Amino acid sequence: MKRVALLGATGSIGRQAIEIVEAHPELELCAAASGSSPLDGIAAPFTQVGGDLTELLDRAEPDVVLNAVVGFTGIHATLWALEHGVDLALANKESLVAAGDLALAAQRRGGGRLLPVDSEHSALFQCLEGREPDQVAALVLTGSGGPFRGRTRDELADVTPEAALAHPTWRMGPKITVDSSTLANKGLELIEAHFLFGVPYERIEVILQPTSIVHSLVRFRDGAALAHIGYPDMRAPISFALTYPERAATPLAPLDLTSLTLEFAAPDLETFPMLALAREAGERGGTYPCAFNAANEVAVAAFLDGRLPFLSIAEVVADAIERVDGAPANDIDDLLEADARARALAGETVAVA
Ligand SMILES: NC(=O)c1ccc[n+]([C@@H]2O[C@H](COP(=O)([O-])OP(=O)(O)OC[C@H]3O[C@@H](n4cnc5c(N)ncnc54)[C@H](OP(=O)(O)O)[C@@H]3O)[C@@H](O)[C@H]2O)c1
Numbered sequence: 001m002k003r004v005a006l007l008g009a010t011g012s013i014g015r016q017a018i019e020i021v022e023a024h025p026e027l028e029l030c031a032a033a034s035g036s037s038p039l040d041g042i043a044a045p046f047t048q049v050g051g052d053l054t055e056l057l058d059r060a061e062p063d064v065v066l067n068a069v070v071g072f073t074g075i076h077a078t079l080w081a082l083e084h085g086v087d088l089a090l091a092n093k094e095s096l097v098a099a100g101d102l103a104l105a106a107q108r109r110g111g112g113r114l115l116p117v118d119s120e121h122s123a124l125f126q127c128l129e130g131r132e133p134d135q136v137a138a139l140v141l142t143g144s145g146g147p148f149r150g151r152t153r154d155e156l157a158d159v160t161p162e163a164a165l166a167h168p169t170w171r172m173g174p175k176i177t178v179d180s181s182t183l184a185n186k187g188l189e190l191i192e193a194h195f196l197f198g199v200p201y202e203r204i205e206v207i208l209q210p211t212s213i214v215h216s217l218v219r220f221r222d223g224a225a226l227a228h229i230g231y232p233d234m235r236a237p238i239s240f241a242l243t244y245p246e247r248a249a250t251p252l253a254p255l256d257l258t259s260l261t262l263e264f265a266a267p268d269l270e271t272f273p274m275l276a277l278a279r280e281a282g283e284r285g286g287t288y289p290c291a292f293n294a295a296n297e298v299a300v301a302a303f304l305d306g307r308l309p310f311l312s313i314a315e316v317v318a319d320a321i322e323r324v325d326g327a328p329a330n331d332i333d334d335l336l337e338a339d340a341r342a343r344a345l346a347g348e349t350v351a352v353a
Contacts, residue, residue, distance in 0.1 A: 001026055001027075001028050002026060002027050002028065002063045002064055002242070002243075003028050003030035003060070003061070003062045003063045003064070004017075004021055004027055004028065004029055004030060004031075004062060004063070004064050004065075004066055004242060005030055005031035005032075005033075005046075005056070005057055005060050005062035005064070005065045005066065006018070006021070006029060006031065006032045006033070006044075006066050006068065007031075007032075007033045007053055007056075007065065007066065007067050007068060007069050007074065007077050007092075008033070008034065008035075008066075008067070008068035008069040008070065008074075008091070008092070009032035009033060009034055009039060009042050009068075010034040010037040010038075010039065010042075011034075011068055011069075011070065011173050012171065012172045012173045012234075013066075013068035013091045013117065013173075013234060013238065014032075014034075014068045016234050016235050016238055017066055017068060017238050017242070018042065019235065020235055020238050020239045020242060020250070021242070023250070023251070024239075024242075024243060024248050026243070026248075027242055027243070029042075029043070029044040030044060030045055030046060030060045030061070030062050031044050031045070031046040031047065031048075031056055031057070031059075031060035031062060032044040032046075032047050032048075033047065033048045033049070033053055033056055033069075034048075034049050034050075035049070035050060035069070035073075036049060036050055037049070045060070046059050046060040052076070053069070053074075053076060053077040053080070054076050054077065054080045057077065057080050057081070057084075057086075062086060063086065063087065064086065064087040064088070064089055064115075064241075064242060065077060065080070065081040065086055065087070065088050065089065066089040066091065066117070066238070066241070066242065067081070067088060067089070067090055067091060067092040067095065068091040068092065068117070069092050070092070070094075070173055070175050070176070071092075071094050071175065071297055072094050072095065072098055072290075072293060072294060072297060072339055074092035074094065074095045075094075075095045075098060075099060075332075075335070076332075077092075077095075078090065078092060078095035078096065078099065078103060079095075079099065079102070079103065079106050079332065081110075081112060082103055082106035082107040082109075082110050082112060082114070083106045083109060083110045084110055084112065085110035085111040085112040086110075086112050087112050087113045087115060087244075088112060088113070088114050088115065089115045089117050089238070089241035089242055090114060090115065090116055090117055090118075090241075091117040091118065091238075093118055093188050093189065093192045094188065094293050094297070096114075096191075096192050096195050096196070097188050097191045097192055097195075097289050097290075097292075097293050098287075098289060098290040098293045098294070098335065098339060099290075099329075099335060100191075100195050100285075100289055100290075101195075101328070102329055102331070102332065102335060103195065104195060113244070114196065115240075115241040115244050116192075116196055116237070116241065117234075117237050117238055117241050118189060118192065118237070119212075119215045119216075119232070119234060119236070119237045120141050120142060120143075120189055120193070120215055120216040121189070121192060121193060121196055121216070122215070122228075122236075122237035122240055122241065123215035123216040123217070123227075123228030123237075124139055124141075124193060124196075124197060124216050124217075124218060124228075125196070125197075126228055126240070127216070127217060127218040127226040127227070127228055128197065128218055131220075133197065133198045133199045133200075134221075135220055135221055136197075136199055136203065136218060136219070136220060136221065137203065137219040137220060137221045138199075138203045138204065138205050138218075138219040139193055139197060139199050139203065139204045139205070139216070139218055139219075140204075140205045140206075140207055140216060140217045140218070140219060140225075141186060141189055141190060141193060141204065141205070141206045141207070141216050142206075142207055142208070142209040142212070142214050142215060142216050142217070143180075143183070143185070143186045143189075143206060143207075143208055143209070143267070144167070144168055144169045144170070144180070144208065144209070144210050144211070144212045145183075145208040145210055145265070145267065146167065146168070146180040146181040146182075146183065146185075147163060147164065147166050147167055147168055147180075147181050148163075148164075148181050148272075149168075149208065149210065149268075151271065152271060153270075153271050153311065156271070156310055156311055157309065157310070157311060158309075158310075159181075159310045161178070161303060161304050161306070164177065164178050164181040164182075164303070164310065165177050165178070167180055167181070168210070169210075169211060169212040169232045170212065170232055170234075174304060175297070175300055175304075178300045178303060178304065178313075179296070179300065181310075182272060182274045182310070182313055182314065183267060183272040183274045183275040184274035184275075184278065184296050184300075184313070184317075186206050186267070186275050186278075187274050187275045187277065187278020187279065187281075187292070188278060188293065188296075190204055190206065190275070190278055190279060190282060191278060191281070191282040191289045191292075194282055201279060201282050201283050206267055206275060207264050207265070207266065207267070208264065208265045208266070208267055209262065209263070209264050210263060210265075211232075211260075211262070211263075212232035213229050213230070213231070213232070213255075213260060213262060214227050214228070214229050214262060214264075215227075215228045215229065215230065215232075216228060229255065230252070230255055231252065231253060231255060233252055235250055235251075235252060236250060236252055272314075273314040273318070274296070274313070274314050274317065277292060277314060277317055277318055277321065278292055280321070281321055284321075284326055285326075285328070286326040286327055286328040286329075287324070287326050287327060287328060287329050287334070287335065287338035288321060288324070288326040290329070290335060290338045290339055290342065291320055291321055291324040291326065291338060291339075291341075291342035292317060292320075292321060292342075293339075294320070294338075294339045294340075294342035294343045294346065295316055295317040295319075295320035295321070295342050295343070295345070295346035296313070296317050297343070298316065298343050298346035298347055298350060299312070299313040299316040299317060299346060299350065300313060302316075302350045302353075307350060307353075308350050308353055309353070312350075312353045315349070315353070316346050316349045316350055316353065317346070319345070319346075319349050320342045320345045320346045320349070323345050324338065324341055324342050324345065326338075
């Protein structure tokens with residue numbers, strides 16, 4: 001029996017995770033948490049709405065933490081699991097992007113496994129099978145391109161939150177859906193892949209595959225390229241992470257290969273500058289990825305509130321990256337300070353936009 005603590009139980013990942021847990025007799029929900037929504041109908045010995053997630057984890061003593069909270073607020077739960085040597089099934093990419101080296105140091109001390117839930121990173125993890133970075137010629141992250149793929153900058157000037165929330169292939173929470181429309185999500189995933197797999201940025205590529213059938217691939221140094229393919233359904237990577245190293249049965253439909261035509265295209269980096277900004281933040285290192293994430297969270301919230309035009313999201317983030325000092329964080333206090341500083345700078349830019 002594996003005891004699962006589900007953080008973000010009322011969200012898109014959280015609800016699908018409950019389905020997976022209920023379908024597997026060897027999984028047991030020992031804790032569930034949300035930010036403010038009631039946990040109606042979610043049965044777990046320990047539940048919590050709001051508050052300090054690490055206190056809940058201390059009490060629940062899980063075997064695996066599924067961190068499906070949205071945003072930097074998931075940082076403490078990520079560090080708790082890594083520090084305590086408890087397996088971390090990570091959907092909350094923002095925490096790994098922001099904490100980076102601090103998170104990996106916590107994992108080295110704690111010794112728990114870091115199991116990606118993001119579909120691209122689950123795909124890469126499965127293709128890599130634990131191989132060392134020196135056997136990898138490149139990691140190739142795939143992306144659908146979001147609802148605005150193919151548009152020009154002029155055509156993006158007046159797009160509404162409703163249009164940005166209409167993702168072509170995935171049904172997800174609002175923040176990640178907007179991130180998909182700006183390509184910030186692919187940028188966060190680029191940094192996430194760097195920290196998860198230890199591959200330098202110059203060997204991480206991004207390619208668009210509009211139907212989201214190819215979940216990512218690894219080019220090995222011997223010329224072989226291994227891809228992970230399947231329908232876009234988060235229950236597959238959630239189940240893989242929760243039941244690892246087993247491959248438990250899921251109710252997913254088998255892939256109908258005869259119905260597939262796979263098309264690929266390079267991302268348009270000029271129309272969607274967030275991907276290049278994320279690469280720049282990742283390559284600069286230190287707390288630049290933290291600043292990228294923090295400014296993006298502020299800008300996306302403002303866009304969803306109707307306070308910021310779509311194209312200004314990237315301007316807010318670019319400005320914050322230029323103005324922070326980006327010095328590496330020695331501890332969580334340094335990181336919280338870097339996050340707060342970037343949020344304050346982004347808030348100033350939003351206010352005058
Ligand atoms: N959805 C996907 O398909 C997908 C795919 C890959 C990766 N991810 C990643 O998974 C994470 C969750 O995404 P999502 O789409 O599931 O988001 P979502 O639908 O917006 O759900 C977010 C969840 O986080 C909870 N939450 C927010 N603040 C919290 C806090 N302070 N303490 C405890 N819980 C808190 C929310 O609770 P309330 O209901 O109370 O607000 C909700 O349960 C994100 O990092 C996202 O990037 C998602």
